[in-house]
Amino acid sequence: MNEKRTGVPDGETCIICGVCKPEGIHLYTSFVCTACEAEIVATEPDAPKYDYFVKKLRSVKAPPLYS
Numbered sequence: 717m718n719e720k721r722t723g724v725p726d727g728e729t730c731i732i733c734g735v736c737k738p739e740g741i742h743l744y745t746s747f748v749c750t751a752c753e754a755e756i757v758a759t760e761p762d763a764p765k766y767d768y769f770v771k772k773l774r775s776v777k778a779p780p781l782y783s
């Protein structure tokens with residue numbers, strides 16, 4: 717018995733939570749799921765968690781350069 721697998725969302729791996737989600741936004745070449753995006757927006761800049769997000773996002777915005 718083979719079930720037809722149609723409509724299965726592929727999704728992408730979120731850089732924040734590391735979970736494969738079908739919906740989210742793209743930051744440069746990386747992906748942030750809608751849940752994490754909402755959490756980042758709702759996080760105060762002086763909250764400890766904000767620093768964690770910034771570090772994750774910084775790795776996206778500043779890819780390693782080889783000289």
Ligand SMILES: [Zn+2]
Nearest residue numbers: 730733749752
């Ligand atoms: Zn996420």
